[in-house]
Structure formats: structure tokens, C-alpha cells
Amino acid sequence: MEKVSIVYWSQTGNTEAMAKMIAKGVEEAGAKAELIQVSDANADELLKLPGFAIGCPAMGAEELEDAEVEPFVASIEGKVSGKSLLLFGSYDWGDGEWMRIWQDRMTAKGASLVTGEGVIANNSPDAEAEAKLKAAGAELAKL
Ligand SMILES: Cc1cc2nc3c(=O)[nH]c(=O)nc-3n(C[C@H](O)[C@H](O)[C@H](O)COP(=O)(O)O)c2cc1C
Known part of the structure; x- marks a missing residue:
């Protein structure tokens, strides 16, 4: 894709930082x-x-x-069959359960996940998360 869309919601900036890392990977891949x-x-x-x-x-x-x-995801979930989705987000005290539920919900509707699973970061994304997010952005750019 010439242009990759990265939709996000973030209250305190951690998921927004992740979105920007994906964007960096997209741009490094030439999109x-x-x-x-x-x-x-x-x-x-x-x-x-x-x-x-x-x-x-x-x-x-x-x-x-x-x-x-939730309303946005509910509005698209019946139409994601065959789409490649990159799910991502930050969490704190849990173990990533929300992401497991979310990815199962999307794959049950026929979507495939760009990196095989959602990319999560504990609070602020660290260097490991950044590497995963940039790689995932580059994969999206190749679609
Ligand atoms: C109302 C509220 C509910 C939350 N529930 C969870 C939760 O169920 N599990 C968890 O791991 N973190 C939970 N968190 C922590 C946030 O996911 C975490 O602070 C995250 O980094 C926020 O991302 P953001 O900076 O993009 O807003 C919650 C935070 C708030 C404010």
C-alpha cells in the first residue's frame, strides 16, 4: 500500500507512542x-x-x-473477513488478556493478523516493542 492507515485511541500516550513506531516502520519501508x-x-x-x-x-x-x-470495532467486525489487521496496544497490571480476546474476536470473523498476533507493550513501549512495531509497520506497507 502506498499509504498505511493507523487508527488508535490513547488516553495517556502509550498506545499513541506505539502508533508512531508503526508509522516509522511504514515510512522506513517506503510508504x-x-x-x-x-x-x-x-x-x-x-x-x-x-x-x-x-x-x-x-x-x-x-x-x-x-x-x-468498542463501537468502532463492533461496526467493522462483520466486514473484516480477508483483511490483514495489525492490532496493538498498551497495558499495565494485566497479562494481555484484552488483546487475546480482541485478536480471537477478529480472527473468528475471518481477519488475519499482520504479525500473527497483536503487539502489546507494558506501559510505555520499550526497545523490544519498538522493533516489533516497526517490523509490523513494514509488513503492512507491503500489502
Ligand atoms: C479505566 C482504566 C482501566 C484499565 N484496565 C486495565 C486492564 O484491565 N488491564 C491492564 O493491564 N491495564 C489496564 N489499564 C491500564 C492501561 O491499559 C495502561 O495504563 C495503558 O498504558 C494506557 O495506555 P494509553 O497511554 O495509550 O492510554 C487500565 C487503565 C484505566 C485508566
Whole structure:
């Protein structure tokens, strides 16, 4: 893809930092990256693409953020069959359960995950997470 869309929601900046690392990987692979807050995301436009990234931290009790992300994901989940999704997000005290639930939900609807599984970071993304996010961004750029 010439342009990779990276949709995200972030309250304290950790998932946003992850989105920027994906964008760096996309750009290093020679494509353009577009960072989109989930409240500005256009589901119809995104679903015309072969794939895109969506980021959300663990919120609630191992849930997606419920005011913006959950309705957005619910609105696209019936249409993600055949799409390549890069799921990512930050968490704190849990063990990544929210991401396991989210990725199972998307793959059950026929989506494939760009790196085989969602990319998670404990709080602020460290160097290991950065490497994974950049590699995942480069993979998205190749679609
Ligand atoms: C209301 C609320 C609920 C949260 N629930 C969880 C949770 O269930 N599991 C977890 O590991 N972290 C949980 N967290 C921690 C956030 O996922 C963590 O602070 C994350 O880094 C926030 O990402 P952000 O900076 O992109 O907003 C919660 C935080 C808040 C404010």
C-alpha cells in the first residue's frame, strides 16, 4: 500500500507512542503513514483497504475502551473477513488478556493478523516493542 492507515485511541500516550513506531516502520519501508484518532476514522474508507492497524490499550476489566473503540470495532467486525489487521496496544497490571480476546474476536470473523498476533507493550513501549512495531509497520506497507 502506498499509504498505511493507523487508527488508535490513547488516553495517556502509550498506545499513541506505539502508533508512531508503526508509522516509522511504514515510512522506513517506503510508504506513507496516516495516524487517525478512532473518533475521526471512516470505517467505509478503511474497509476498502487490504489491511490497516488499530490500537487500543487495555481498559475496563481487560476490555476495549467502551465509548469510541468498542463501537468502532463492533461496526467493522462483520466486514473484516480477508483483511490483514495489525492490532496493538498498551497495558499495565494485566497479562494481555484484552488483546487475546480482541485478536480471537477478529480472527473468528475471518481477519488475519499482520504479525500473527497483536503487539502489546507494558506501559510505555520499550526497545523490544519498538522493533516489533516497526517490523509490523513494514509488513503492512507491503500489502
Ligand atoms: C479505566 C482504566 C482501566 C484499565 N484496565 C486495565 C486492564 O484491565 N488491564 C491492564 O493491564 N491495564 C489496564 N489499564 C491500564 C492501561 O491499559 C495502561 O495504563 C495503558 O498504558 C494506557 O495506555 P494509553 O497511554 O495509550 O492510554 C487500565 C487503565 C484505566 C485508566
